[in-house]
Amino acid sequence: MNLIANNLKYKPDHEFHLNDVSFNFKKGNLYTILGRTLSGKTTLLKTIAGLLNPDSGDIQFEEKDFGKIPVWERNVAMVYQQFINYPHLTVYENISFPLKQRKLNEEKIKTDVNEALKTVGLIGFENRKIQELSGGQQQRVALARSLAKKAKILLLDEPLVNLDYKLREQLREEFKKIFSEGFSDETILIYSTTDPQEVMELNGEVIVLDEGKVLQTGPAKEIFENPKNLKVAEISNDPPMNIINGAKNSNKINFENIDIDLPKHFTKLENKNYSFGIRAAEIKLNSNGIEFEVELAEISGSETLLHLKRGNTKIIALIEEVMNFKIHEKVRVGFNPTKFYAFNEDGSLISSPYGVYNG
Amino acid sequence: MYKFYTILKYSFVTLWTMFVVAPFLWALSTSFKDFQSVNSKVTYIPWVDYQPSLEGWKVLIKSPAKGGVDIVEPYFNSIFVTCTASLISICLGTLAAYALSRFTFKAGFVKNNDITFFFISQRIMPPIVLSIPFFIFLSTIGLLDSLIGLVVVYIVLLMPIAVWIMVDFFNRVPKELDETALIDGCNPYQAFYKVVLPNSIPGLIVAGMFCIIFGWIDFFFAFILTFTEVQLLPVKVVALNSSVTPWWSLSASALVSVAPLIIVAFVVERFLSKGNLSGALK
Numbered sequence: 001m002n003l004i005a006n007n008l009k010y011k012p013d014h015e016f017h018l019n020d021v022s023f024n025f026k027k028g029n030l031y032t033i034l035g036r037t038l039s040g041k042t043t044l045l046k047t048i049a050g051l052l053n054p055d056s057g058d059i060q061f062e063e064k065d066f067g068k069i070p071v072w073e074r075n076v077a078m079v080y081q082q083f084i085n086y087p088h089l090t091v092y093e094n095i096s097f098p099l100k101q102r103k104l105n106e107e108k109i110k111t112d113v114n115e116a117l118k119t120v121g122l123i124g125f126e127n128r129k130i131q132e133l134s135g136g137q138q139q140r141v142a143l144a145r146s147l148a149k150k151a152k153i154l155l156l157d158e159p160l161v162n163l164d165y166k167l168r169e170q171l172r173e174e175f176k177k178i179f180s181e182g183f184s185d186e187t188i189l190i191y192s193t194t195d196p197q198e199v200m201e202l203n204g205e206v207i208v209l210d211e212g213k214v215l216q217t218g219p220a221k222e223i224f225e226n227p228k229n230l231k232v233a234e235i236s237n238d239p240p241m242n243i244i245n246g247a248k249n250s251n252k253i254n255f256e257n258i259d260i261d262l263p264k265h266f267t268k269l270e271n272k273n274y275s276f277g278i279r280a281a282e283i284k285l286n287s288n289g290i291e292f293e294v295e296l297a298e299i300s301g302s303e304t305l306l307h308l309k310r311g312n313t314k315i316i317a318l319i320e321e322v323m324n325f326k327i328h329e330k331v332r333v334g335f336n337p338t339k340f341y342a343f344n345e346d347g348s349l350i351s352s353p354y355g356v357y358n359g
Numbered sequence: 360m361y362k363f364y365t366i367l368k369y370s371f372v373t374l375w376t377m378f379v380v381a382p383f384l385w386a387l388s389t390s391f392k393d394f395q396s397v398n399s400k401v402t403y404i405p406w407v408d409y410q411p412s413l414e415g416w417k418v419l420i421k422s423p424a425k426g427g428v429d430i431v432e433p434y435f436n437s438i439f440v441t442c443t444a445s446l447i448s449i450c451l452g453t454l455a456a457y458a459l460s461r462f463t464f465k466a467g468f469v470k471n472n473d474i475t476f477f478f479i480s481q482r483i484m485p486p487i488v489l490s491i492p493f494f495i496f497l498s499t500i501g502l503l504d505s506l507i508g509l510v511v512v513y514i515v516l517l518m519p520i521a522v523w524i525m526v527d528f529f530n531r532v533p534k535e536l537d538e539t540a541l542i543d544g545c546n547p548y549q550a551f552y553k554v555v556l557p558n559s560i561p562g563l564i565v566a567g568m569f570c571i572i573f574g575w576i577d578f579f580f581a582f583i584l585t586f587t588e589v590q591l592l593p594v595k596v597v598a599l600n601s602s603v604t605p606w607w608s609l610s611a612s613a614l615v616s617v618a619p620l621i622i623v624a625f626v627v628e629r630f631l632s633k634g635n636l637s638g639a640l641k
Contacts, residue, residue, distance in 0.1 A: 088557040101543055
């Protein structure tokens with residue numbers, strides 16, 4: 001009774017949009033697809049919806065070959081990143097449209113639409129025209145339309161990306177509530193995003209996608225703690241994880257003429273060159289630390305992103321307060337040695353602070 | 360400085376308006392004159408310069424046997440040919456435009472844009488190039504000098520306009536709207552007429568108006584493809600200009616023939632200014 005895909009491939013021109021994608025999605029679960037722009041997220045969702053036909057591979061749902069069922073009979077719902085609604089219809093008519101297509105009776109349509117309106121908080125907007133609504137409200141209507149359908153597969157394609165910061169936070173909270181309360185065990189929820197923070201907050205099963213390939217699957221916590229390789233580490237962190245080329249000695253790790261005490265979890269590693277990874281938040285200003293040169297300081301909200309440089313090594317530090325820096329100013333920072341990752345030359349994870357050891 | 364430009368702007372607009380409107384005013388004034396006031400001396404203002412008469416207007420509806428010019432029949436001919444051809448052009452053109460906008464066609468090196476250009480290219484040629492083929496074509500199938508024959512030719516002339524406007528319009532309607540309709544349980548035909556078409560009304564009206572304008576004002580094909588049986592309005596108006604021209608009824612019939620276009624122009628202008636749907640979809 002699952003949604004199963006086997007070896008999906010889709011290559012419309014010279015690049016793979018989907019490259020050998022397989023998965024097994026269970027009902028009642030939330031799956032988040034994490035990937036950068038153009039990584040194939042939308043293609044994957046459209047393939048599940050039936051809007052695109054893969055070049056090879058198949059999708060099965062409830063023991064039926066999905067490839068033989070046309071879009072309009074698949075019982076899926078989809079919310080796009082653009083706010084797509086029917087502009088010629090009112091809010092109520094928009095939400096009831098798929099139900100009317102299904103020829104449900106008036107009473108049933110009315111209760112279902114009202115329920116969906118309540119869930120997204122748009123009671124009282126029934127007779128408004130779509131153009132009269134703000135972007136956030138338009139996206140709520142789109143969400144309500146897909147909720148009212150009670151589809152067995154609900155696809156959300158970066159639904160928050162076109163909203164402003166504040167609204168995104170607010171709607172994300174509501175999504176979490178809707179996803180945890182309002183869903184039956186019959187629904188498979190698939191949510192795609194570029195934002196690692198969204199993935200962590202929604203806390204579902206994560207599929208990390210890059211250039212059409214699945215890089216890693218697992219619970220959000222697992223992806224965060226043990227990214228399988230450098231690419232995943234980069235995609236699943238915002239700002240991306242700092243990658244520093246260095247070497248491990250018997251009791252130190254060394255890069256750019258800096259020696260750092262050997263992290264405990266590195267003791268079993270061979271003595272050779274590695275790519276060390278450390279998150280921006282684990283680099284702190286420290287007057288006894290190592291000297292770096294400021295390249296750029298971005299202030300965002302209540303945080304400062306500090307782009308630092310030493311020799312050939314560029315890192316980003318996340319300072320949790322608003323501070324002003326001059327460009328080319330020298331600052332001293334300290335690394336939290338317990339939070340270092342080590343990646344092999346081929347990019348695969350060797351050692352993480354959370355206990356994976358492949359060496 | 361700002362004031363100077365305002366004055367300049369308005370004086371230019373005023374001059375241009377006078378240039379455009381003057382012939383109409385002259386025609387209007389002439390239509391109320393009789394033989395005497397047209398031929399004696401230059402006159403402009405009724406009751407002051409000359410005594411207005413309704414003779415020029417009255418003869419328009421009189422039959423030729425009673426000395427009238429009878430533009431009623433050509434008028435209805437023109438309405439029939441223009442409306443029928445426009446309607447068919449819009450129906451076919453809209454379907455063609457939707458296909459060209461949404462589906463990918465490939466026949467060797469010919470792709471969607473080439474097909475769209477093929478439609479428009481019909482309007483690039485000067486009409487005279489098409490006149491002989493059309494003449495031979497209509498005479499072969501026996502539709503020369505008939506309303507149906509004219510409708511056929513006008514469809515060829517008007518459909519490129521409909522295709523051109525509607526392709527551009529559909530390209531601005533996001534593809535995701537059709538996809539959402541499909542996901543919401545419409546088959547492709549339902550998606551077209553339940554979702555895409557209702558959102559294309561501004562485009563349909565603009566395309567329809569352009570078809571009507573271009574169909575209505577055509578003189579060339581109406582002139583060479585008809586002889587005695589059927590006459591369209593533009594040909595009839597010009598035909599009044601014979602050895603002794605009745606300038607008063609010529610003016611009146613000219614005014615009557617442009618009247619529908621004035622109405623159409625106002626409607627088009629309103630829809631052109633608010634016909635942009637993309638804003639509604641964000």
